[in-house]
Amino acid sequence: MQEQLFSPKDPQVLKAEKLQIASRRKKDSSLKLLFIAATSIGILALILLLATILVDGLSSLTPDLFKNYPSRRAASSGLKSALVGTIYMVLIMVPISFLIGVGAAIFMQEYAKKGWITKIIQLNISTLAGVPSIVYGILGLTIFVRGLQLDRSLLSGALTMSLLVLPVIIVSAQEAIKAVPNTRRDASLALGATKWQTVQRAVLPSALPGILTGVILAVSRAIGETAPLVMIGALTYVAFLPDNVLDQFTVMPIQIYNWISKPQTEFHDLAAAGIIVLLVMLLVLNMIAVILRNRFQKNL
Amino acid sequence: MNVIQIDKLSVYYGDQQALNNINLGIPEKSITALIGPSGCGKSTLLRSINRMNDQVPLMKVKGDIVISGVSIYGKEVRTEMLRKRVGMVFQLPNPFPSSIYDNIAYGPRLHGTRKKKEIDEIVETSLRAAAVWDEVKDNLKQNSLSLSGGQQQRLCIARALAVNPDILLMDESTAALDPLSTQKIEELIKDLKKEYTIVMVTHNLAQAARVSDQTTFLLDGEVIEFAPTVDLFSTPVDQRTGNYVMGRFG
Structure with a gap:
């Protein structure tokens, strides 16, 4: 176990490690996208709300x-x-x-x-x-x-x-x-x-x-x-x-x-x-x- | 003459006994060090003297502490009065997040001093007594949290002195400070014993040896040995004291 961890020069181990990291990275970046999407939905809804209200309401916003x-x-x-x-x-x-x-x-x-x-x-x-x-x-x-x-x-x-x-x-x-x-x-x-x-x-x-x-x-x-x-x-x-x-x-x-x-x-x-x-x-x-x-x- | 007489004091936290049958007479205008390994009850003993232990839920006291002839666990005793006479400085500097002036004035104001001139005087004498006046006299309105750790601790000592106590309890008050600040506070403590009776808890054996007049060694909630500091460190009577001061356990 120790040896595997600390001897990356073995080409097979090196390859397996790279693959493993690649799959973790992939999961990381796809989840990041998901989180961005989740955040945007909230912000978009708010912007939409504000926009429609401003369009409808600004003309009536008088003294x-x-x-x-x-x-x-x-x-x-x-x-x-x-x-x-x-x-x-x-x-x-x-x-x-x-x-x-x-x-x-x-x-x-x-x-x-x-x-x-x-x-x-x-x-x-x-x-x-x-x-x-x-x-x-x-x-x-x-x-x-x-x-x-x-x-x-x-x-x-x-x-x-x-x-x-x-x-x-x-x-x-x-x-x-x-x-x-x-x-x-x-x-x-x-x-x-x-x-x-x-x-x-x-x-x-x-x-x-x-x-x-x-x-x-x-x-x-x-x-x-x-x-x-x-x-x-x-x-x-x-x-x-x-x-x-x-x-x-x-x-x-x-x-x-x-x-x-x-x-x-x-x-x-x-x-x-x-x-x-x-x-x-x-x-x-x-x-x-x-x-x-x-x-x-x-x-x- | 003993100003504090601890008489068969036992303290319990719930089912756990923290102090067992402590008997101790602490002489006036001297420095008494309480030493012992962690959990031996030295802080509990210190906090029993100004009844700060009352804060702990499920705390029970047996026996008594007599200060200047008054039994402090008696029914008629008001902790406000007691703590005015028995000041305390804590392990970590704990100034209030207000100006230096207001920190010192806090105590006198609690006890009803209102006149600005009187408070001005107390602020100056207290800060002088705690050897921090020269460093802060031009910035009394400055926030106390901007001071260094050592200055903050001396400010806390000044704050304790401002209500004019007879006794000062110090709970490892230099443990969080650098060597230079520690040295300043040790010098200050030695100076203060002309006016005050000081009881200090310390983890630092060298400090106990340097500063105190008599030392109490506690172990598992009991007093093992109480003697003049020189004797306790050079010719301990009990073997456990010897082992502890020689650094064989801690």
Whole structure:
């Protein structure tokens, strides 16, 4: 065995080795092609989507789009109420889900004793992150709309969305907290810090960019969600801006869906313009997440 | 006078016994080295003195440690108070990823010092005491992670001194440093014993011989020998101590 490996001068062995390597190389290069194809399909689909939307939507992407309320006539239709509704919903949702989500993550990582109870809770949180969003809609309908009698309000919508994004925020905040090296906790505790002082001064500053990244990604998911809001009865036709949290409201994806389902093609162009606005919002949020993540890596 | 009196101390991690019936009196303002092969319990013993072991799940303590007449495993003892009096420097330099100034100010701020002038003073005296002031005095706002390993470790010593402890625990604090940085820290430790009681764990026998006043040799969770360093290295009483310090096992 040894000899075969180390005596390539034997012509027969040399030939066999070359053949063997050639067949491995072949497999390598054909698989590489397969992987390139797999990647291209994703990219092509995205380019196709963007291209068709830009072609359809750019002409409708005018200042009027942002100034007008929805209307029966496409020419005077806009997404003012939907855009404002989405922004208001995010503004209510973020503080609620941030405080509860990060609080839960801190408890799970820093305070909770590791045992079977925490394991079950952990499993539950991870499972909830994958529950279909319509289920959260049903939950929101039961608790907020009917139970707390908040009706089909902005507050109901924001609370339902908070529930939806909570598991994602908790899990990503846990990961960010876990990534802070224990030597830092030790340094703080050894100076006589309490647990909370350690969390507040030694752990959270290092974990914050990671936590914020998670929050932003969760929010960008929520911005695109339609199903739970349809479930709790967000309206499709809103010709006013909500002026308190108990007002009725609509959001971007619902407005887009509404336009798409109309027979006139002018409305389809409006929908495309709406999608562009939504995509730009998502892009900006994701860019902020990337910037934060880069800062995070530098600090580590 | 013994400032730390360890009294029939046994420590368990779950079913495993890490320390067995340790009795040790550590004199004030001196350097005590804890030596022994890996897993002999020297770090456990060190971390029992400031109760950093409390962090370990399933840890159990029997017996007691008395520091300046106070039984530190007593019910009324607050670990925050204890650790303010018993500082610790770790194996790897672990500065916070913030400025040099904020690293030193961390401890005093924890314990309620708010006045800028007071903190400024503490920062300077601590950095001077840890022999790193001259190297960093012009860059106090600089991120501490940009310092060299040796500087970072002296910064960590300064940070420990900033809360004004009586006792300093050092857990192999030069193990990750180059010889020159190690030498600087050894000189610093010798200097610090004028003011502080120092207990150090070390793998480096030569270091124990150079620096410490008395040495404890631990094996399998028990104290085999505790004697003035000179005696322990030159005329060990127990054969196992002799074998260990001669390098016959490690």
